[in-house]
Amino acid sequence: MSHMWTFQRVGGLDQVVFKNADDIINLPNLDPKLWVALSCPTTGLDFDKRTLALLDEDQDGRIRIPDILDAIAWTRGKIYSFETILHSSDILPLSQINTETEQGKKLFITARSILVNLNKSDCDYLTQDDVQQSIKINAGKLYNGDLIFPASAELSPEMQTFIKSAIKIVGAEKDMSGENGINIDIAKTFVQNLQIWQQWQKDISNTQTPFGENSAEIWNLVQTLKPKIDDYFLRVELAQYAPQAQTALNVDEKYIVPTENGLLSDEALAELPLSKIDTHNSLDLVNGLNPLWKAKITQFKTLVSPLLANSNVLTEEEWQNIQTSLDPYASLINSKPSMVQTKVSVQPTDSIEDLSNKTIKNMANSDLLAQFQEMVDQDNKTPISASDVLVLEKLVLFHKHLYRLLVNFTSFSDFFSLEKRAAFQLGKLYIDGRCATLCVSVDNIAKHITMSNYSELCLLYCECTRQGEKKVIAAAITAGQGDLLIEGRNGVFIDNEGNDWDANVVKIITKPISIQQAVWAPYQRIGRLITEQINKWATSKDADIEKTGTQVLQNPDTKFDIGKSVGIFAAIGLAIGAIGTALATIFQALFSLSWWQLPLVIIGLFVIISGPSVILAWLKLRHRTLGPLLEASGWAINGQVKINLLLGGLLTSKAELPKNAKRNLRDPMRKRRNKFAIVFWIALVLGIGITGGWLWHKGHIKHFIEQQKQEFIQKTTDTEKQ
Incomplete structure (x- = not known):
């Protein structure tokens, strides 16, 4: 409680800042409620896979707070200072290995031996590549210090048979080379089971029967x-x-x-x-x-x-x-002894009953177990022990990756920094002139949507394929418009290793994307509505004309109803008159305004039309959060982790020309027009506008519209009387 923590308010959360080694050392004292994440999966992350495997000691596929704290405590006992961890360095200086403990001294000697074997005796640091090369070199050796022996051709035929039989009957462990082998525990268990079986068979043979x-x-x-x-x-x-x-x-x-x-x-x-x-x-x-x-x-x-x-x-x-x-014999047969078990990673495939009595007798009574014990003792004296090499590998990996894990788990500083990428950001999706950088892994789309829908993010679920491989991602679109974002569209996904994948949109969660989209959305809806109504009207009229033409062809004697037609034209005239009156009223109101009031009216109309859409979108955009999206991918998040407008605009970038680029506005595919014709039409429009304005100002247009209206009304009345 005496440690002075530093927090930064980002994304609606107080996130801890790691300023020095003491912050990491005191992390076990930080309330778990102040961690951004409580757990995360070991898959679907842009993180070193081997490090995640070492952290996940119980192999349940998840990393939790205790796993991270155990890693910190384990690393603290192996090095002198945590300051070098803050730099996420690729190298582990040998001077950082704590040689004040017996294990530390052994690790230091092993590190020196590795460098000597790699002809790097003048180096004073160790890298992950050095450890991997040492593992690869030692894997091909029979005595490599892992205390596990496969049935190598270097061994005697009897020992090979012993090891193979033990693997089939008891099980196996993986040798450093990846082959199945046995250790001393498996060997002892195997011999013990042979002796138990042999004694049982002996008891059976000694049972007295008439036969x-x-x-x-x-x-x-x-x-x-x-x-x-x-x-x-x-x-x-x-x-x-x-x-x-x-x-x-x-x-x-x-x-x-x-x-x-x-x-x-x-x-x-x-x-x-x-x-x-x-x-x-x-x-x-x-x-x-x-x-x-x-x-x-x-x-x-x-x-x-x-x-x-x-x-x-x-x-x-x-x-x-x-x-x-035969009852005594049957009783003994049915009391088959249970075999001794031991912990193995590879399960047995056969039963001891599959071995012949001769084989059981030879292996149970020979000195093969003693010979195997001598092999183990010799392997244990190997200068570069496999167990020590694996410890060194773990230390090098934690020294390099532990800090990045902390800033992607305890806090999300990598996500909110504009120069780095978070561990859950798998790459970039290029589609519709945009680049989305918030792309997360998805295992099951239907299950993922159930939770990610609460993030208020517009999400594209894409199936990505490359050279026979397939993966599914969810990409957040946080800038631009969504008119052309439809299922079935294709894009390109570039993972963090630079590999390009063909991406196909298979599902979309439609949410507000940006304020720009909200501004123009009402006009787009009105345009679509007008277009739909025109299409409907044109379709209905086309159907009526076809129907009328068919009737005329079928009944040539059909008489033309002049009264009905006149009524129709009169109705059309009334409609035109009403529209003209409305336009006259609008123009009269506009021309009655002062010149400086006209822009205010236009702005007011714009606010009235676009205002509600913008306000609604703004409220929804304020609720965009990262938490549900990560929860759907298997994370456990302590808060919502909000994505504001600024961050949203940065997570998805739109196509822009370079600053030093030039734009040629002359389109070779566009039809060229005569300059004099353009000038003529501009002059004609201006003349009509000026003349119309003068006539309106003098009241001639209004008088003409009223006169036409009265004439249409009179004609309609006369037609009805006739």
Whole structure:
């Protein structure tokens, strides 16, 4: 609480300013309610992907406040000062590594070893590229310090088999090279499971049954034959109970008729009874057997004959006794031991039952585990340990990217600065003579619209394609007009890496874009309304003329109604007179004004027409916010983050000629007119205007309009009387 924070009011929010290292160190003490963002996704961002993966330790696809605080605490224990982090430098000076701790000393030695291996022994700093090259070089080595061994050809055949079997039965971890391998925990778990399985098999083999060493074989046969033998004795009991049903209990003739190819179906035969059903409570093990079961019955007869009174016949009582004698063996078989599990990133694909007894015996009793332990010990002594290299990579990345993450999470200073771009701004959309820079990633358009609609931003949802790839973005249009922004229009999206994508507008959220649009919107609506009405009138008149012409052609004797026509012309005359009167009144009022009052009237009319549209647009433009747009993309924002008119005008730029450009107004495609004709028409219009003004001033025009009006009224009256 004693730390002195600095806040700046931007976008309607108080946003923290990072002025020095102490601001970052004390960030755990800042109230989370004062952070601009509470969480963000790890995808759809213009940010280093590897850094985001390291921050997302629980791999849930999100970065939250605790993840950032953990990164700060972790980094603080590895370097001396946070001042260098404020510069987002690409290099990590070795002098910044805290060598006062054992891990720090080890990291310093590892960093030096990396530079020596890369022939950069004279450098006193480390870069991300240096670490990546070291990882790539070490990945191809068997002993690379990651304590994980794949089934490399450098190992003995026995060790390769051991590792491959362990991967199949227990699972695997990814080696530095990306291959599947095992560590000491997996190796120990594998051997332990082999020993458990081996002991269980030994207990089974020691179980006493009347069949001795043939217990396993007879057990498997009994499990296979049990459904068929039980079915046979059940049918015999039914035949004894109901002798008249004996025929139905046997094989129906239709089931043994050959198919079209002259062969019998094995599947159909397998479902038939084991032998012919009669009332004798015994099974003949030699004669009358179902052909598909005869081989197994013969094998069964050979194994159980010592227990049978007649070696060729099996009674139901003898069948039950055989099963009872195998109960101890069955009990042990059913008590299969559970295998020991260990944490792995790659799940096993096989079961230990898939290994032969010989393989299990060889690997469980050999010294392969001891040899693997020696390999691990040797790998642990590698000068450049993989674990230390990964720690160095994390330190270099946090040193470079942690500050940018803070100014795109704790505050949005990158977004409100006019020289940088925020992490959620993916590129620029060029369309309709404009460039939109607020382009965010979209996973599901329908779901995104539900939330982004509250941002009061005009949004274009575009499908972007490039070389077989596809992505969807939402671009905010915050300047210009929206008349030509329609679904289906094409544009070009340039991502932050300079790649160009073909963009097609698939959905639009229509909202006010600018004050300029609001000013001209009423006149555009009036123009569209007049155009529509003229089109309707012209269409209806064209239809009437066609209808009348058709009637005349069909009925040539139709007489012309002079009275009706005169009435129509009289009505038209009245309409023209009314319009003339209205125009006369307007012109009379205008000419009665002083010269300085006329501009005020024009301005007043402009305000009356455009004023409501401008006010409504201004109110809506004041409510444009970034929060709902980012929330729709998976962020959790603490406030609305308003986008004012100034920022809106900067987020979307319109086409403008360069300052030093020249404009040639002579259009070669435009028809040229004679200069004398232009002068003549201008003089004619001026003459008519001056003459009309003088006549109006003298009252002649008004008198003429009144006279014409009275004549039209008189003609209409006479026509009605006639």
